[in-house]
Amino acid sequence: MWPFNQISRLENATPLDTVAAKVKPLVEKAMASRRVSDILHGVWLGHPLHPVLVQVPVGAWTSAAILDAVPRARPAATLLIGVGMAASIPAAATGVADWSQQDTQQQRTGLAHAMGNTTALGLYGASLVARGRGRPALGRLLSYAGFALASAAATVGGHLAYRQAAGPSHAVAHAEIAPPGWTDLGPLADLPDGRPTRGSIGEVALFVLRRGHQVHVLVDRCSHASGPLHEGVLVTEGGRECIVCPWHGSVFRVDDGKVVHGPATAAQPALQVRTHDGRVNVRLPGLSMGNDD
Template sequence: MLRQLVSRLEKFTALDSVSDRLQEKVQAVARPERLRDVLHGTWLGHPLHPVLVQLPVGAFLSAGVLDALPGQRKAATTLICVGVASAAPAAAAGWVDWSSLSRDQRRVGLVHAAANAVALSLYVGSLAARFTGRQGWGRLLAYAGLSVAGSGAYLGGHLSFEQGAGMNVASPDKLRLPADWAEVGDIAELPENRPTVRTIDGVRVLLYRVGNDVTAMVEQCGHQGGPLGEGEVVGSGAEACVVCPWHGSTFRLTDGVAQHGPAAGDQPTLRTRVRDGVLSVATP
């Protein structure tokens, strides 16, 4: 029944009007590219949001354990303060990631965020009760907040592991490519300083040649699967980058390193070799 409810949530188009307006506002607030890259986790090589949520989640869970033990009232209150304070940066990173997702993912993400907001409000109420001497209400509100946060965590897990939000969707394509060397063709046929696309075992591969050096990477953008082969090339030579035409993720063509988000991870690359003028590729 729970899975059926989440499945219906993915298709609940009534959320789209709210979702679209919020997306515009989030993108307007996070317009500076450097700020977006920090919150996406591009500098980390990994989405930042899952890292930041560890602190509030850990603090709230620990407070729940201490609330069940005698004589731990002050320690539990301190942990709830830590959890409430650390929720803000985690939420900021989550909203920026959410703003670059597809509509069905944003529907689930919107309810995930709403559940977390309710949980946070309950924890703030718990602190207010504790500071005014109503310890029983403080514990009750904290446990209610933990329950709601658990529901939000379930939706967050569904968003990541079932819908693929935040995952590098190009990685499965790399697994389909040959582990042994597969010939692509004469290197002389590849344009220099300009990416081109070849299909190998049903997988589109983006090739970039600088002199006699060729880089190969999965052509499907790791963020949401956009066609990098149709993207704009910025820069030149060894510093040239390809910009995904869907959401603007930017990868250096010589090594696939992510330069700008929303992609947090690097684009999967392949081994290349040239023998007798013939280019071959293989998985790492």
């Protein structure tokens, strides 16, 4: 349906790549600190931070648009425009952090989203100046233009999240098709010791790490963007063995799938493991058949 089907065209707007090429080095420099990038991605929250923070500018500007229509409430509208502008700065920072780890088509859409919001921010700023200089009608006109543009940019952001899957856990979809109950993974002796390998149950690819008689199994497709974890590198973080995703460097604990470093914010589903007659059995918690212990 128009205009929503037109948003897809942004994914293939190659002229945006020129802009991305200029912006990327600056963003990478700003995100050089892992601590900063983890905070901005929302690793500490266990959820992407960007959609949480955008609630404030969206809510403030929507309320301002309503209050501007009521003459007595216009001072409150002016205040809310300022609140929305201030809140848009941290929201933008989290969006930039997420954008830095997206694929090319996602980044094109993300750039359009950011350009729309930046222009809206400029219009709101001009609106405040006009209001401060005693030109309230012009101020309202500028803020309504900003609201229209911010709404369009938010719609593009929604396309990025829902259509282009920038943000949701990519591991969950794989975990959901795992067969219920204990499933045989094969003989323990066939697993390489101390080196990640790829296993599978049904259609679900698994990251498998054997350490002697202990076996750790995670869903193989990274929750950030489906990178193959079994191709990653093992590291130690905080005294725990972890796997580094080969695509964007997210770090997960191998024993429980917890995110140690982003850009991933969703834990990697960890499978329960038991050995029986020298064979390894696995199952996803929550998918048991009830009496299959």
